[in-house]
Amino acid sequence: MADMRSDQLTVEDVQATAAMIGLPLTDADAEEVAELLSAWMPAAVALSTRMQSVQELMPASTFNTVTGLAPHELAGVKG
Amino acid sequence: MKARSQLLNMELHTAAQRVAAGDVSPVDLVGACLDQAVAISDTNAYISVFEDALEVAEASAAMIRAGYRIGPLHGMPIALKDNINVAGKLTTAGSAVLKDNISMIDATVVERLRSAGAIIIGKTNLHEFAWGGTSANVTFGFVKNPWNKGRMPGGSSGGSGVAVASGACFGALGTDTGGSVRLPSALNGITGVRPTIGRVSNAGVIPLAWSMDTVGPMARSARDCALLLGALAGHDPRDPGSANVGVDDYSGTLDAGVGGLRVGLIEGYSLHHMQAAVEKAVREAVEVLQDLGAVVREVSIPDIEGNISAQLTVESVEPSTYHQRSLRAKRDDYADDVRLLLQAGELIPAVHYVQAQRYRALLRQQMLAAYHEVDVIVCPTLPFTATPLGETLVNIDGEDEDMLSAIMQFTGLPSLTGLPAVSVPGGFDQDRMPVGVQLIGRPFAEATLLRCAAAIQSATDHHLQRPPVLAA
Numbered sequence: 001m002a003d004m005r006s007d008q009l010t011v012e013d014v015q016a017t018a019a020m021i022g023l024p025l026t027d028a029d030a031e032e033v034a035e036l037l038s039a040w041m042p043a044a045v046a047l048s049t050r051m052q053s054v055q056e057l058m059p060a061s062t063f064n065t066v067t068g069l070a071p072h073e074l075a076g077v078k079g
Numbered sequence: 080m081k082a083r084s085q086l087l088n089m090e091l092h093t094a095a096q097r098v099a100a101g102d103v104s105p106v107d108l109v110g111a112c113l114d115q116a117v118a119i120s121d122t123n124a125y126i127s128v129f130e131d132a133l134e135v136a137e138a139s140a141a142m143i144r145a146g147y148r149i150g151p152l153h154g155m156p157i158a159l160k161d162n163i164n165v166a167g168k169l170t171t172a173g174s175a176v177l178k179d180n181i182s183m184i185d186a187t188v189v190e191r192l193r194s195a196g197a198i199i200i201g202k203t204n205l206h207e208f209a210w211g212g213t214s215a216n217v218t219f220g221f222v223k224n225p226w227n228k229g230r231m232p233g234g235s236s237g238g239s240g241v242a243v244a245s246g247a248c249f250g251a252l253g254t255d256t257g258g259s260v261r262l263p264s265a266l267n268g269i270t271g272v273r274p275t276i277g278r279v280s281n282a283g284v285i286p287l288a289w290s291m292d293t294v295g296p297m298a299r300s301a302r303d304c305a306l307l308l309g310a311l312a313g314h315d316p317r318d319p320g321s322a323n324v325g326v327d328d329y330s331g332t333l334d335a336g337v338g339g340l341r342v343g344l345i346e347g348y349s350l351h352h353m354q355a356a357v358e359k360a361v362r363e364a365v366e367v368l369q370d371l372g373a374v375v376r377e378v379s380i381p382d383i384e385g386n387i388s389a390q391l392t393v394e395s396v397e398p399s400t401y402h403q404r405s406l407r408a409k410r411d412d413y414a415d416d417v418r419l420l421l422q423a424g425e426l427i428p429a430v431h432y433v434q435a436q437r438y439r440a441l442l443r444q445q446m447l448a449a450y451h452e453v454d455v456i457v458c459p460t461l462p463f464t465a466t467p468l469g470e471t472l473v474n475i476d477g478e479d480e481d482m483l484s485a486i487m488q489f490t491g492l493p494s495l496t497g498l499p500a501v502s503v504p505g506g507f508d509q510d511r512m513p514v515g516v517q518l519i520g521r522p523f524a525e526a527t528l529l530r531c532a533a534a535i536q537s538a539t540d541h542h543l544q545r546p547p548v549l550a551a
Contacts, residue, residue: 014426017426018422018425018426021425021426022407023406023407023422023425023426024407024410025422029418029419029422032419033419033422033423033426036419036420036423037423037426037427039481040388040391040392040423040427043385043387043388043391044388044391044392044427044431044435045431046385046388047385047388047389047392047431047434047435047438048430048431048434048435050385050438051434051437051438051441052434054437054441057437057440057441058437058440059433059436059437059439059440060439060440060443062276062277062320062322062497063275063276063277063322063324063497063522063523
């Protein structure tokens with residue numbers, strides 16, 4: 001991508017990145033992808049930036065216990 | 080016609096009791112559902128209907144006559160979203176990409192339904208590969224809402240929602256990644272459950288986004304969903320994401336009431352940014368719970384903002400990974416909207432994806448902390464009611480918004496955190512289109528949610544309303 005500080009992707013940005021990952025795109029595809037990602041990117045960049053300041057947080061998406069709470073958190077929790 | 084309508088108006092649990100008692104034959108139930116599937120064919124709810132289900136029904140009836148009942152769903156006609164494998168049958172995922180895809184073995188959920196006595200009667204239409212919220216399917220036809228066929232039914236399990244609401248089955252399975260069970264449940268006026276991640280097996284189900292996918296039951300009431308979930312839930316060694324956690328008696332605890340239950344509203348979220356009819360439905364559901372003895376309080380989720388973006392990121396990147404090869408080999412077989420989403424998903428930076436996953440962990444921490452103060456959180460299922468077919472924008476608070484983002488506003492919270500949720504009918508808007516209210520619980524607390532939903536349904540009649548095709 002030409003300018004990582006920008007939230008707005010150009011068709012050229014999209015085509016260059018697609019070529020890098022071996023994704024064939026027609027000109028019309030590239031135009032639509034650029035438009036869609038330009039709409040999504042501001043919020044994604046904002047979230048990514050916000051998460052940079054959150055340390056010691058591992059991504060996890062499953063639960064290992066009935067409540068999903070650590071043992072010390074279980075006290076007082078209703079079933 | 081009237082006799083068929085009377086049969087099809089029964090809820091699943093009632094039909095199951097009557098079959099067990101020998102009052103109703105599975106042959107009549109399956110026959111009525113297959114006839115109804117034909118009668119509502121203009122809604123495009125089904126992709127395929129299994130005529131051989133009648134033979135299974137004959138065998139099922141013979142067993143009852145011989146005094147043998149397979150399980151709690153004996154003789155019940157059930158439909159499956161067409162991304163769930165049934166041995167020897169087509170599984171298209173609603174796409175021309177898989178138009179000739181015959182499944183070799185049953186998905187685990189199909190095995191479990193059969194083990195409980197259910198009869199699979201067909202496969203329902205969906206948003207292609209479950210990647211969308213409207214079920215606007217270009218290959219098998221746009222699914223149409225039975226309450227108004229000019230409106231969309233929600234998605235991606237739109238066909239399952241329509242089939243249940245229309246009486247073309249007694250219950251159905253959907254899959255829910257970002258809301259795909261709950262959204263069509265809300266928009267078709269039925270009840271749907273997104274179980275805790277890992278609660279129900281995904282083995283034999285075509286994935287959308289692995290870290291958020293789950294199968295869930297859709298039916299006319301909490302009692303029916305409890306019956307279905309009881310058959311589906313439990314550890315499955317075929318699914319590496321399956322949770323090895325004991326299964327509650329969902330049906331047995333339904334009538335325990337909500338006295339003392341702590342019901343939470345999330346500050347600045349649960350009643351924020353939605354159409355007026357939706358806000359009215361949520362407030363009324365909370366009042367009903369309060370009248371039944373629940374205690375209502377506000378909770379804070381400081382980092383709630385960002386959930387829609389995180390969901391868009393995760394729900395884009397993971398499907399693009401799954402479809403990477405196929406997208407290159409069969410580009411033109413994909414619907415335009417899904418192809419665009421899959422192409423875009425490949426271009427999202429990896430750090431955004433991982434930060435979105437870390438955000439999920441943060442959101443989960445905050446939700447689990449909130450469950451120290453409350454037992455159930457209430458909010459809308461989605462902030463609007465069914466829009467016209469083919470629409471891509473929705474008007475909320477006087478502004479037109481992108482529907483895909485708006486549709487994720489409330490369903491994304493359980494999807495991202497892995498928490499269970501139930502969508503219950505909450506009434507109707509000014510055009511008599513159904514509104515859904517969402518209940519979100521602790522991990523594996525489906526029994527609490529279903530108990531809460533059953534309490535609401537004991538005090539309201541929204542779930543008893545039927546669309547014109549069934550009310551006739």
